Amino acid sequence: MRSKVIIFLSIVFYSLSLKASDTIIYEGKEYMIGTYMTIFEDTNSSYQPEDFLTEKFFVNVEGKVPNLRVSNSTFWLKFSIKNLSDKSTLLIKIASPNIDKLKLYEAINDTAVNLLADLGEYKPFSERFYNYPDYLIKLKIPIEEEKTFLLSVSSNEEILLPISIGDEILIIDKENYKDQLISFYIGIMAALFLYNIAIYILVRSKVYIYYSIYIISVLLAQLALLGYAFELIWPNSMWMADRGLLLTSVFVGVMALIFAKKFLQVSNHKKLDIGIIALIVLYAIYTLIILIDPSKFNYTLIQITALLVSFYLLYVSLYIYYIAGNKEAVFFLIAWTIFLIGVFIYALKDLGILPYNNFTVYTMPVGSAIEGILLSLALANRINVLQKEKEIAQQEQIETIQNQADVLELMVTERTSELTKSNEELSITLKNLKEAQTQLVGAEKMASLGQLTAGVAHEINNPINFVTSNVNPLRRDIEDLQLVLNKYESIQPDDELKSKLEEIEKIKKEIDIDYVREEINILLNGIQDGADRTAAIVKGLRNFSRMDEDILKKTNIIEGIESTLTLLNSSIKNNIIVEKQYDEVVEIECYPGKLNQLFMNVLNNAIHAIDDMGYKNKEGKILIKVSVENGNVIISIKDNGGGIPENIKQKIFDPFFTTKPVGKGTGLGLSIVYSIVKEHNGKVKIDSEIGKGTEFIFTFPVGK
């Protein structure tokens, strides 16, 4: 029972659909004639128009705009027009620029047709009657008469057939208006393109280039869709005509992916990035196929892939905005959403859900233009963002540098105070050392002075001894002489001379007058000698004690050497012969006390060196040479002591260096000598040979 109902209903529906097409009453107004057409799908493209003069195969078209989807079939549409206008020509407009093959026939009678137009993308653009992307064909229908037409279309892309008829002039006006709108659109896109190229040149950020190319790809895709690409860019290229829509679709898809990848920095999210790269690869494969044989390529694939890309990019941008928190992605999100809305609307129109009108037809260009502008704004904003980031980074840098500078300053202050402190400590240490040096030098002076006074005391001892001890004997001798003198004085004039003289002779013999005379001489000589020596010692001491005279003075250095020798006499006279070779009396500008100390120290060392050799019989020799050469005085003090070994030669001027046993000698003697030489801008050289002796050679400038 149920199956019968179904069969009945289906027959009813079928018969309902199998109705003859209505005739279109044309009264001069333009209108869509979709509903008045009947359609037949010629799956093998095997029919001839004559076959369709009878109506049996046709079904009614649903909707004002037949949507034939993507198909390999040829579609035949049949319609009749009764011309009730006041003109015998009218235009039919098939607003599907991408139809590959389009043929319009008019039925002459039941068996014959007349080919009115053979158009399509497979023919060069120049063969069109009118230079518009839409197909415009003139129909000649005499007034009050009716004609039947057959339209065959085939395309490898989606076939949408918004067909309308109308007055030629009115339709052409509309087409012109459409041209203007499209020019406007091209203008906007071109402007966006140039603008972003300019920014790229300025900013050198690759994302702008990609965007510019994306804009171009969008423009191309839209133009291809709208048929302007065929008209304006490749009107004569059949090769491009076959592939144009496909390639531009692929191109825009790829560019969308590339740009989104760059703009959203998808490479930071590996998983999303892989998706994008996969899609790009897919498009690459499509490209290959399209280039080789576009007829093999199913346009639906493009549509599906485009859908996939759209939603994937939407997902990516959502992810990056919400989950990754990239605030910039909002621009892309909004722009892309707007574009997708445009696409959505367009799709709905294609599906027939939304009516075919100016709004739905142009949502794509409009949407893409808005998207382009928004993304441009986003990119421009990026400069701002980058600027801000730069500022922040700079600020941070400045802060860091400031911090570092502060830290550095702190460190510098620390170091400076440390340095100042250690400087102070060093100054104090230096002062202490200088004091110690002075003390030591003073001690050495005292020590040598002690040595000196011991020597001096001894030196003076002897002369004082025999000066004093000579006096009494001298007095007695003079008393003896006095006796004789008295005797002579006591002679009275009337005394007997002979006996008196005999008496005197007796006394003379008694006292041994010759001896007495001799002794008087000897004793006086002794006193003289003693006095002289004492005077010399005192003078020498005075000379030597000029030690503390720190005044530069022109001094006879030979005097200095001599007085020093005097003071050392007791040590010298026993074993040592002092030979002197003074070239001339030499006066040099010096500190006389210090030079005397120098001589004292050097001579002392020489004496000790000789004593250590154990010479007897005056084998010890000291040779003192003074000469003048080139404004310099050269003083040489040479001894035949034990000599100085080579390894010690370096050290002998070192303070506290001594080869003497502990307790004998301070070790400062020669270091003081060295400092005195330096004070006088002089030089000292030592020649020494073990077993032979040592020579000290001093060179002093005559004038300081």
Added chain:
Amino acid sequence: MNKEEYPGTEPFDDTQSLAEDAPMPMGKLRVLYLDDEVNNLQAFKAAFRRDFEVFIAENAKEASKILEDNIETVSMYDVEFTRTSIHVIVADQRMPDTTGVEFFESILEKYAEPMRVLITGYSDLEAVIEAINRGRIFHYIAKPWVEKDLRHIIESAYNIYSLRESTNATVRKHRKMFKLYKEE
């Protein structure tokens, strides 16, 4: 108590034989002065020549020669010996070849009799104290000397010399007497 009252003894007349053997009376004081400073030697000689017989030497060698040149033979009752006739030797400590103490040490064996006086500066004192024992020095005096003090010391030395001499003589005499007595 006279001799006769002494039991077992007979009167003994030794005067003749003893007298022969009596030593010569000590003559004038003979003093040797050793100093390297000639002026000192002259001063010494001039000061003491009136009172003593003064010999002067500039160095140890000369001094030894003088001691050698003045050897005398002395017979003293039962002995006869030679010795230097110098009674007192005064020597300066500070000399180049030999110090005073070294000199005295050197002559100690050969010329043991003369009295020894050392002249020394104060600074030498430490070095000399020990040496004084070794050199058997009778006295020391500091330089510069005071003539009166030096004279006094030399005379004291001579007194001790003569005291020793007479003691020796007495001992010898009694020995001789004993010998003579034994021979009788």
